[in-house]
Amino acid sequence: MSVQRFVIIGNGPAANHAADTLRQQFSESRITIFSKDPFRSYRPHLLPDFISGLVKEQEIYFRPYDYYKERDITLRLGQAVVGVDFSRNRLFLEHREVVPFDGLIIATGAKPRIPEKFQLFADMMLTLKTPIDAKMWIQKLLDVESVVIVGGDLTSLSLTKALVKLGKRTRFILTEEAFWPSVLTNEIYKTATDRLERLGIEIVHCRRIRRIARLGENSLEIETDREVIETGALGAFFGLVPDVGFLTKTGLDIDRGILVDEFLKTRFEGVYAAGDCAQVYHPVLRDYWVSIGYENAAFLGRTAALNLAGSHLQVTLKAESILEVGGVKVNTSWWTEF
Ligand SMILES: Cc1cc2nc3c(=O)[nH]c(=O)nc-3n(C[C@H](O)[C@H](O)[C@H](O)COP(=O)(O)OP(=O)(O)OC[C@H]3O[C@@H](n4cnc5c(N)ncnc54)[C@H](O)[C@@H]3O)c2cc1C
Incomplete structure (x- = not known):
């Protein structure tokens, strides 16, 4: 069997935890992360302290390049994905490169609204x-x-x-x-x-x-x-809204974010979404909820990767932990006290 090619779009907590989990599951497969941002993973909660001078720039970044090298994960920074052809399992980068994949996890997060x-x-x-x-x-x-x-x-x-x-x-x-x-x-x-x-x-x-x-x-x-x-x-x-504009007209179901079932799977085989960009089905509520927060994103990234690897893990959240704001159901792992 040929080596499987897994692609992850994004370089936040959802993407990184997905990449780590895929590597644990498949020692031989090719795993590539694409991020439109030109910098390494960072801790967003430290940005205000960076602005005030309390924290130095180096301290906001984590996961050195060696981290990826040691795990044989290819990290391609500053390379925006501008489209995906789900019928032929390939994605398009801004600089016109075409990248084929066997499995895809979309973890593009959210952007300021x-x-x-x-x-x-x-x-x-x-x-x-x-x-x-x-x-x-x-x-x-x-x-x-x-x-x-x-x-x-x-x-x-x-x-x-x-x-x-x-x-x-x-x-x-x-x-x-x-x-x-x-x-x-x-x-x-x-x-x-x-x-x-x-x-x-x-x-x-x-x-x-x-x-x-x-x-x-x-x-x-x-x-x-x-x-x-x-x-x-x-x-x-x-607030932030899912960063999914580049996926409209690709056939994916998109509402506020990418609609996925309770296993984080999109309507396409081998294609999952996780983190702030996803809107996850809740079988009890019979409705979709949006995720906000670092820990949630990491958890969803891991779950999507395990399911892509063949597990059948349902994201089960207690209905009480989902609040409704302006008609959108939300679960946040973030501190919510103002
Ligand atoms: C200033 C700030 C402070 C925060 N503080 C906290 C906190 O204290 N606690 C907490 O729990 N949460 C906090 N959050 C929220 C938390 O950071 C997010 O919930 C979390 O990062 C979401 O993770 P994610 O992996 O889904 O997406 P993100 O971390 O948003 O990562 C998205 C990734 O996708 C990439 N991407 C997007 N579009 C494309 C594309 N087309 N092609 C290629 N790459 C693409 C981006 O470059 C980025 O790497 C904070 C957020 C901000 C902005």
Whole structure:
């Protein structure tokens, strides 16, 4: 029998745990990881500390290149997959290379969400997902003394703390749609604003943002329904959405993320999805749920790999551990306290 070729798209926890598990199952097979990011695996929760200077850049990366070499896993960084032909089991890289596979695990994670109504202002907003984003923050903070954070997702608080540590005037616009994956009730709004104020953060109380305008390279004007404020930088934290745009029109079932059954299998033989990019069927709820969080992603990556290797492991989550936010069912292994 010829050597099996396993391909994994992504280089986050889901992808890496999938690769390790496949290697444990198959000592001879070819395992290749493709990541559009040009850097090694990193610890996203350390990015705010990197921005504040508490952590050095080398500390955010883990898994040296030797780790992959020792396990005979090919790591191809900075190589985006732009399409997949599931009928012929091959994928296409941005630089036009065609890569065949016998088994595929899609673990492309999620990217920062900018709601429709803010799309127009997206180029004035900074987000935070990768070390490159963190470097953009570091660069910007050299030139500005004030920052407005709009949103309220799980990343924004740690970044806000970092900004305070750097002595920046930090104001916060806590918006309803950004409190993902929690629901912003009046009670949570009060608790969150009390906590933020105790940290020295000003709250901009408003119902909506009407307009954002650039006054200069390091000066923005934000008009809310109550006031007009000026700031040096604007951070947008509206949660993350699955990074699956390149897979539309490939025949995969995609809703919010890639729809997979409770075994993490897509509609195509030998093709699985795991981590933040997947939407997993729950047989009791008879509905799909979205995964958020590092540990969840690692667990789903391992499970997808074991199933690709021939196991029949069902992802069983207690229905109570799945919360519903804005019509989307979510399970998070992340800390959820704001
Ligand atoms: C700033 C920040 C702080 C966080 N803090 C925490 C925390 O404290 N605790 C916690 O549990 N979770 C935290 N998270 C969330 C956690 O990082 C994610 O849930 C987790 O990383 C998801 O893992 P994943 O493997 O599914 O995807 P990701 O880690 O997002 O990895 C996706 C990978 O896919 C690659 N990719 C995407 N598209 C393509 C393509 N077309 N071709 C090739 N490669 C592609 C990317 O380059 C990347 O390597 C944080 C996230 C952020 C952004």
